[in-house]
Amino acid sequence: MDxxxxxxxxxxxxxxNGESTVAADSGAFAVEKDGLNIPLIDFEVFHSGDDLxxxxxxxxxxxxxxxxxxxxxKNIPIPPWAVQTAFTGSAQFxxxxxxxxxxxxxxxAKANRGYVAHGRExxxxxxxxxxxxxxxxAVPDLKESMEIGRDDEPDCPxxxxxxxxxxxxxxxxxxxxxxxxxxxxxxxxxxxxxxGLGLNADxxxxxxxxxxxxxxxLHYPEVDKSIFQxxxxxxxxxxxxxxxxxxxxLLFQDSRGGLQVLSPEGTYVDAKPIPGTVVVNAGDLLARWxxxxxxxxxxRVVEPPLQPGQEDLEKYPARYSIAxxxxxxxxxxxxxxxxxxxxxxxxxxxxxxxxxxxxxxxxETYG
Ligand SMILES: O=C(O)CCC(=O)C(=O)O
Ligand SMILES: [Fe+2]
Numbered sequence: 001m002d003x004x005x006x007x008x009x010x011x012x013x014x015x016x017n018g019e020s021t022v023a024a025d026s027g028a029f030a031v032e033k034d035g036l037n038i039p040l041i042d043f044e045v046f047h048s049g050d051d052l053x054x055x056x057x058x059x060x061x062x063x064x065x066x067x068x069x070x071x072x073x074k075n076i077p078i079p080p081w082a083v084q085t086a087f088t089g090s091a092q093f094x095x096x097x098x099x100x101x102x103x104x105x106x107x108x109a110k111a112n113r114g115y116v117a118h119g120r121e122x123x124x125x126x127x128x129x130x131x132x133x134x135x136x137x138a139v140p141d142l143k144e145s146m147e148i149g150r151d152d153e154p155d156c157p158x159x160x161x162x163x164x165x166x167x168x169x170x171x172x173x174x175x176x177x178x179x180x181x182x183x184x185x186x187x188x189x190x191x192x193x194x195x196g197l198g199l200n201a202d203x204x205x206x207x208x209x210x211x212x213x214x215x216x217x218l219h220y221p222e223v224d225k226s227i228f229q230x231x232x233x234x235x236x237x238x239x240x241x242x243x244x245x246x247x248x249x250l251l252f253q254d255s256r257g258g259l260q261v262l263s264p265e266g267t268y269v270d271a272k273p274i275p276g277t278v279v280v281n282a283g284d285l286l287a288r289w290x291x292x293x294x295x296x297x298x299x300r301v302v303e304p305p306l307q308p309g310q311e312d313l314e315k316y317p318a319r320y321s322i323a324x325x326x327x328x329x330x331x332x333x334x335x336x337x338x339x340x341x342x343x344x345x346x347x348x349x350x351x352x353x354x355x356x357x358x359x360x361x362x363x364e365t366y367g
Contacts (some may be wrong), residue, residue: 001211003180005082008047008188025057030072031271034263038271039064044075046192055195062196062294065282070261072277074202077188078181079174080276082323083252086178088216089171090320093146093161104159107149109362111156112214116145120222142223143301148175148215175215182250182324183211188281189248197339210329212355213246220258220301220319238319239301244283245361246327251279256319257304261297268300285327285357288349291340329357 025045031038039060064071065160094101100119106114148158161168190204197203220238236256253259253273260268261281271279285295304317310317328334335351 001180001183003177003184005079005085005177005181006077006184007079008077009237011132025053025060029072029108030274030277031068031261031269033269034265034267036068036260036261036263036269038068038070038072040072040074040274040277043073043076043077043188043192043326046188047077054192054201058192058195058197060196061189061192065193065286065294066330069287069295070271070279070281070299072274072279073189073335074274074277075248076185076278077280078185079180081163082181083180083278085174086217086250087254087320088218089174090322092127093171094144094166094219094221094320095216096161096164100161100164101144103226104146104161108156109359109365111149111227113147113156113192114159116147118142118144136291143218143220143312146217148179148217150211150213151176151179153186175217177205178322179213179215179324182215182326183213185250185278186211186213186248186324199339207328207332208326209355210331212327212330212358213226214325215329216323216325218321218323220321222315222318223303224315225313237300237302241298241300242296243296243298244325245358246283247286247289248326249281249283250324250326251281252324253279256317258301258319259299260302262315268302270304271299278330284323284361285334285354286350289328289334289337289340291336291346292346293340327358328354330358 025042029041030040041060041064043057045053049057060135061071101115102117104115106112106116128235134282146159149156151158160172162172162307187205187208190208191201194203195201218239241262251259254273257270257273259271259273261271263269281299282294282296284296287294301319301321306313306316330353332354333351334350334357335355336347341347
């Protein structure tokens with residue numbers, strides 16, 4: 001797998017004697033509030049640093065996932081122009097007439113590909129189908145999305161708009177390149193996690209080679225201000241409280257804001273957009289795989305406060321984000337990762353097949 005959108009800095013950045021020219025990571029935090037400390041990690045150090053810097057980066061990454069469950073990465077090998085190209089393609093796609101988008105509709109939990117219209121998915125904190133039903137009757141999420149999977153599975157085709165027009169063809173090639181770049185980033189982050197856990201860097205390689213991942217383009221449309229002032233007092237959110245299902249989520253946000261992460265004190269803390277960064281959070285399957293040493297932290301999207309000078313707007317502006325949900329390959333059996341328990345008796349979960357776990361969670365969400 002390769003992608004013109006993935007450009008790790010490599011040996012070229014070693015100094016004349018082979019020593020690393022990469023500056024040490026400053027150890028900064030992107031968010032520090034109510035006990036939620038989300039690190040800001042320079043991923044270039046992992047690519048171009050020396051062995052010790054790579055190990056330190058791995059340890060910081062593992063600490064971040066074990067503590068906050070969320071990390072901001074800067075200097076990732078996906079350059080800003082590539083992220084911008086994906087955002088542009090996403091905005092053009094959602095601007096299409098509704099009937100065009102409806103011809104590309106999401107069609108099954110097994111495939112998890114296609115266009116999801118407003119209100120169809122009700123993300124939830126629920127672990128059981130019953131809870132999902134209750135939430136379905138509550139407030140709908142104000143969003144639409146496009147889900148894109150591996151493009152080499154004839155039984156589960158992606159719903160590309162390439163037969164509609166040239167813009168649709170461009171969308172397909174842009175998103176395939178972006179998809180592959182994200183798959184490569186996932187593989188690299190898992191190498192860092194392996195090092196940080198005291199395992200060989202290639203420990204996860206056999207689990208992430210196929211890339212059973214989902215690229216989700218998200219559009220939270222412009223809405224009337226009144227929508228967020230509900231008479232019944234319920235908080236209308238753009239995406240309800242939930243944790244993600246898989247191993248890692250790579251989240252690219254625009255500058256609008258609204259993402260919030262649950263703190264250890266039970267408050268929701270803003271995970272503000274920081275230009276040039278990607279937010280990466282651990283999901284439920286990685287938490288389970290790590291014997292709950294890694295946190296799958298709940299999060300949601302709310303309407304951010306208007307910027308100074310925007311107070312008179314009748315409508316809240318739209319928000320776009322791109323989430324890339326990474327999973328262990330679906331045919332892999334997930335058994336507790338070594339070094340996340342001392343004695344065999346401490347292992348909390350029986351083995352589970354990655355694909356079966358994910359499909360069950362998706363069925364509960366979409367019904
Ligand atoms: O749009 C966002 O910022 C978050 C989306 C999200 O959490 C999700 O789709 O799982
Ligand atoms: Fe999420």
